[in-house]
Amino acid sequence: MIHQNILLLLLPSHHIAFGAQAKVSPFSPCQANHRLVAFFPHRLRSSLSRPIALASFDSEILQEGLNRVLPAGSVLPKKYSTSAKEITVREALNSALDEEMSADPKVFLMGEEVGEYQGAYKISKGLLEKYGPERVLDTPITEAGFAGIGVGAAYYGLRPIVEFMTFNFSMQAIDHIINSAAKSNYMSAGQISVPIVFRGPNGAAAGVGAQHSQCFGAWYAHVPGLKVLTPYSSEDARGLLKAAIRDPDPVVFLENELLYGESFPVSAEALDSSFCLPIGKAKIEREGKDVTITAFSKMVGYALQAADVLSTEGISAEVINLRSIRPLDRATINASVRKTNRLITVEEGFPQHGVGAEICMSVVEESFEYLDAPVERIAGADVPMPYAANLERMAVPQVDDIVRAAKRACYRAVPLAAAA
Amino acid sequence: MRLKIQSFSISNSQAVVSRDESLVLYEDMVLGRVFEDMCAQMYYRGKMFGFVHLYNGQEAVSTGFIKLLEARDSVVSTYCDHVHAVSKGVPPRAVMAELFGKATGCCRGQGGSMHMFSAQHNLLGGFTFIGEGIPVATGAAFSSKYCHEVLKESTPNRLDVTVAFFGDGTCNNGQFFECLNMAQLELWKLPIVFVVENNLWAIGMPHLRATSDPEIWKKGPAFGMPGVHVDGMDVLKVREVAIEAIARARRGEGPTLVECETYRFRGHSLADPDELRKPDEKASYAARDPITALRKYILDKELASAAELKIIEKKVDAVIEDTVEFADSSPLPPWSQLLENIFADPKGFGIGPDGKYRCEDPKFIEGTSLSLESCLPANHLHRCLIPSESSIRPNSIKVRHG
Numbered sequence: 001m002i003h004q005n006i007l008l009l010l011l012p013s014h015h016i017a018f019g020a021q022a023k024v025s026p027f028s029p030c031q032a033n034h035r036l037v038a039f040f041p042h043r044l045r046s047s048l049s050r051p052i053a054l055a056s057f058d059s060e061i062l063q064e065g066l067n068r069v070l071p072a073g074s075v076l077p078k079k080y081s082t083s084a085k086e087i088t089v090r091e092a093l094n095s096a097l098d099e100e101m102s103a104d105p106k107v108f109l110m111g112e113e114v115g116e117y118q119g120a121y122k123i124s125k126g127l128l129e130k131y132g133p134e135r136v137l138d139t140p141i142t143e144a145g146f147a148g149i150g151v152g153a154a155y156y157g158l159r160p161i162v163e164f165m166t167f168n169f170s171m172q173a174i175d176h177i178i179n180s181a182a183k184s185n186y187m188s189a190g191q192i193s194v195p196i197v198f199r200g201p202n203g204a205a206a207g208v209g210a211q212h213s214q215c216f217g218a219w220y221a222h223v224p225g226l227k228v229l230t231p232y233s234s235e236d237a238r239g240l241l242k243a244a245i246r247d248p249d250p251v252v253f254l255e256n257e258l259l260y261g262e263s264f265p266v267s268a269e270a271l272d273s274s275f276c277l278p279i280g281k282a283k284i285e286r287e288g289k290d291v292t293i294t295a296f297s298k299m300v301g302y303a304l305q306a307a308d309v310l311s312t313e314g315i316s317a318e319v320i321n322l323r324s325i326r327p328l329d330r331a332t333i334n335a336s337v338r339k340t341n342r343l344i345t346v347e348e349g350f351p352q353h354g355v356g357a358e359i360c361m362s363v364v365e366e367s368f369e370y371l372d373a374p375v376e377r378i379a380g381a382d383v384p385m386p387y388a389a390n391l392e393r394m395a396v397p398q399v400d401d402i403v404r405a406a407k408r409a410c411y412r413a414v415p416l417a418a419a420a
Numbered sequence: 421m422r423l424k425i426q427s428f429s430i431s432n433s434q435a436v437v438s439r440d441e442s443l444v445l446y447e448d449m450v451l452g453r454v455f456e457d458m459c460a461q462m463y464y465r466g467k468m469f470g471f472v473h474l475y476n477g478q479e480a481v482s483t484g485f486i487k488l489l490e491a492r493d494s495v496v497s498t499y500c501d502h503v504h505a506v507s508k509g510v511p512p513r514a515v516m517a518e519l520f521g522k523a524t525g526c527c528r529g530q531g532g533s534m535h536m537f538s539a540q541h542n543l544l545g546g547f548t549f550i551g552e553g554i555p556v557a558t559g560a561a562f563s564s565k566y567c568h569e570v571l572k573e574s575t576p577n578r579l580d581v582t583v584a585f586f587g588d589g590t591c592n593n594g595q596f597f598e599c600l601n602m603a604q605l606e607l608w609k610l611p612i613v614f615v616v617e618n619n620l621w622a623i624g625m626p627h628l629r630a631t632s633d634p635e636i637w638k639k640g641p642a643f644g645m646p647g648v649h650v651d652g653m654d655v656l657k658v659r660e661v662a663i664e665a666i667a668r669a670r671r672g673e674g675p676t677l678v679e680c681e682t683y684r685f686r687g688h689s690l691a692d693p694d695e696l697r698k699p700d701e702k703a704s705y706a707a708r709d710p711i712t713a714l715r716k717y718i719l720d721k722e723l724a725s726a727a728e729l730k731i732i733e734k735k736v737d738a739v740i741e742d743t744v745e746f747a748d749s750s751p752l753p754p755w756s757q758l759l760e761n762i763f764a765d766p767k768g769f770g771i772g773p774d775g776k777y778r779c780e781d782p783k784f785i786e787g788t789s790l791s792l793e794s795c796l797p798a799n800h801l802h803r804c805l806i807p808s809e810s811s812i813r814p815n816s817i818k819v820r821h822g
Contacts, residue, residue: 105571133607134570140605145555145598152496152559152582155544158566160559175549180556186761187546188537189528193764224762248764 084265092234092266093123093255096241097161099273101131104159107245108135110146111163111200120165121201121260147173147198151180154196159245164200167216167254173198174219181250182225197244199253202230203297203348204396206258210384215349217296220252221326221358227251227279228326230296233264236323239277247279256298282329284336288318291342291406294333294359296322299346299397306402315410325355333359334367341372342409346402351379373409378402435721436656442714442723443732445655448487449479449711450736452503455512456686458740459502459519463690467748468519472533475503477653477685480710481617482507484658485583488666494542494582496557499534501546504585509541516743522750529753530761550586550622551593554614557584558599561612561669579611581669586615589622591636600643600677609674613665614640616679617652623688624696640677652680653708656717683708 087095101107108131113120115128115138128136139146143164150160164170170177177198185193203215221228227249231237237255244251269275285300286307295303300321307317318336322329337343343363345356356377363375381395437445456474463472475482486495486507497504505515510526518525519533526538535546544560547553561582567573590596596614603610616636620627628634640647646668650661658680665676683705687694718724 108566108570134566137607140598140601142598142602144595145558145602148552148555148595149559149562149599149602152544152556152561153563153566154559155556156560156563156567158563175552176555179549180545180547180552184537184545185764187527187531187535188539188761189530189757190761190764191527191537191539192544195764227763 084267085271086263086265087234087271088261088263089231089234089237089255090121090123090260092237092264093241093260094125094127095271096238096245097124097127098130100242100245101127101135103273104245105135106157107159107161108137108153109161109163110137110139110150112139112141112165114138114163119163121257123255123260124163143169143172144176147176148180150196150198151176151184151194154181154194154250155184155192157195159195159197161197161199161245164198166205166212166257167200167202168212168214170198170200170216177220177226177250177252178223182223185249186225193248194250195248197241197247197251197253199241199244199255201257201260202254203256204258204380204385204392207387207389207392208385209387213385215254215347215380216252217254217325217347218349218354218358220254221328221355222353223326225250226326227324228254229279229324230254230322232259232285232297232300232321232323234262235264235266235270236277236283236321238266238270239275240279240323243276243279246276251279254297259298259301262301277323280324280327280329282323282332283321284318284332285321286317286319288316288340290316290318290340291344291409292318292320292333292336292340293344293346293402293406294320294322294356295346296325296355297348299348302397302399303346303402305399306406309399309403310406313407313412315406315412317406322355328358328362330362330366334363337363337367338370341370342406343371343375344402344405344409345375345377346397347377347379348396349380351377351382354379373411376405376409378405435717435723436660437723439723442718443728444487445483445659446711446714446718446729447732447736448483448507449655449714450733451506451512451739452479452482453711454736454740455502455506455515455743458516458744460686460690462516462519462744468533469521470532470534471499471689471691472519473500473689474686475500475684477705477709478617478619478682479503480655480658480714481585481615481652481680481682484655485585485613485615485662485666488659488662489581489583492542492580493666494544494557494560494580496544496553496560496582496584497536497546498550498553498586498590499546499548500587501534501536501543505536505538505541505543508538508543510536510538510543512739512743513746514538517747517750520747520750521752522747523753523757524746524750528757530757550590551595554584554586554590554595554599557582558603558610558612561603561610561675562608564611565608565672579670579672581666582610582612583666584612584614585617587622588616588618588620588627588636589625589630591616591618591639592631597639597643600639600645600675603675604644609672611669611672612675613662613669614675614677616677617682618679619682619684621684621688621697623692626696635679637677637679645675645677647677647679649679649681652682653705653710653713655710655714685709 097109109124109127114124115133115136118125124136147162150162153160181194181196204213217228217230220226227247229240229244229251231240241253244253286304288307293303303319307319310317318340320333320336345359347355356379360375360377378397378401380397383395385395386392453476456476459468459472459474462468482503486504495504495508502515506512514526515536518527518529518531518536521529521532523529526536531537531546534548536543537545544556545553564580568579602608603612618627618636622630637647637649648661651657661678665678668676685706715729719726
């Protein structure tokens, strides 16, 4: 009985713990606990005389309590165990690159440190040894040059994967991404297509400052002629990267550095070498009926955590992992909003003219009559990313922000914190 | 790699070209000149619009290089691309119709004056940004090398060559240096010729004011490749250099930087009042008109008679008249063309016939990528003609041929 009580006490504690552990994956202890509690609902009800107030426990007390019950060194399972295999996003990307390069000799990888350094973030580990320097090309620091070289090679049917060390550096090559890659098929009236993939980490990392932290989703998704993908989980990373490499059009593939080390379960189907996800189709990560939360990349994890928090307060949130921000899966988003009648969009990038603005407008255009509350977008702060850790935390959406916004949409608002 | 200054003195006694070759060169240059003059006329009559940049005076460079290329070789140009297109073999009708914005243009009116593309003739554009074409050309050369060495395609020891044309102003741009560097990398040694059309002016900015070291050919050896300066008003001299540079590239010895000193007789564009260039400078270069020079050479060396040259000129006039009539009478593009060709695969993840994205169709297939066997014909240049990977992966997108 004590054990279950401890677990019960742990259930609300995840809410407190979140502020400090913003990078926890959806399969964190909270979710594990949530499910363990779900296994014993009858016991819960019998042992519970009144609901335990939220945020009234100090996590240190709980931790002490936990230590009394469990021997030191044993931990609650971090991931809820399933029969599925788990791989990190890094492994997913690496395996996708490996398989596509193996299947098609026209695929080659080009970028800074992709070869001998094994990849700046080790995404291309092992590929140089396997495919040689003619297919895994270490370039000089010449983004404009090698992006354009990729385009020229793609004109002739090769399938280059151009890696930017971060998408911030793609600014030096943006002329080629937009003017020669995105527009060539149109300008040539379909004579010359560009089957190229531009990939790399995008968005805020941790403490890397203003010039290394921008999210370029909105910039690239603005341009007709580009397909822009934003994977979240390992399955997304594998399936979307494979689809991108096979796609005959230019694809901007926005990864996230902080997700590289995250593990996600993947099905056997996802591990198959012909696995591919469709471009332009969002995934409903979590079904719900009260409010729709759309997110992409790292924010999907935050949205899922927020959905967990909301569920303890009786709000059932539907979380949509966009996967593709151009083309945007307007059908799925609108169908969801027609079901829930409320919309929150979440993104890490700057708010003005962002992805959320587009989604909100799409819903207003197509599903206005179904809305029961104003649509709301959560975005990063409208400032270049500060360095100080506390300011950085304020400049990126946190789970609390999503929870508060969802409550606002459900008319369960709490007073807003002072705006910056 | 030591720099090479090549000076070509044509011997007075012997012609360096055969009669046939000389007539091909003559006709090509005259075609370029008359075409551009007609563009000016059409522009002032309102048939052509937007930005139009004319090549008058620089024909020796285009003809000198492009007439040596094979059909499989590529040319990458700038916004001043009409004559490069015509020299490469794109029908003048198609170029003129493109300029008029008609559906029969080489890009169906989608590109316009500054974006000439022809997959069939390996003309890769048509780029407005200064220096933008250079990396694309370097990539095309890269694909030639890749197909040869990695995919084991194409004839052994004969690489397809890419020629990139750009101006003096471009030689101060970052992408130029990035590509000179990369083309010459140890592992790369790409089959490309970088051709600088140094006409001394970038709109109103003279080369000498904009450049700390104005001798552009010297920038080649700085990156380990030969740099050559040649008189770009003399098609035979250009041709001599071009023969060597192209052969070098084809053999796999790597890139060459060729600086052609040339001049544009007209302004930067048809909107340019051209007030900054001095009349005596213009007059001195007008006296070196490449067409007049070749004509004189042909007559002096008795390769052809004046009457034969006149026949060629009349023929060219007739061709150009025909192109104008053709372009005039061609239809404008249909409205539906607005949304076409944004993506290469309208039946896959792109736009469907109803103008909406395919992925919005509720029946959109999940999980596997679509085969595009029934898709439109190939819309990229086909240098690498290995069997598609469909034999390896049944569900993959097929490479289109033909």
